[in-house]
Amino acid sequence: MRAEPMWFKSSYSASDGSQCLEVAAVRGAVRIRDSKRRSGPQLAITAHAWADFLAYAGEVA
Structure with a gap:
């Protein structure tokens, strides 16, 4: 039996729910989806790419 991934909302998402990731x-990947379209498409990237993105985003924020 496969467990459902544990999703969490981005801390930068709008509080009114209009723009939420x-x-x-x-399993070594990070999936990203629109919270309004939970059964819609997802972007999957490697954990390494996600870590690089977070480091970059922290530098430019």
Whole structure:
């Protein structure tokens, strides 16, 4: 039996729910989706690429 990924909302998402991203770690990858379209498409990237993105985003924020 496969467990459902544990999704969490981005801390930069709008508080009114209009612009929300959710992310989940799944077996060495990170999945990203629109919280309003939970059954819609997902972007999957490697955990290494996600770490690089977070480091870059922290530098430019």
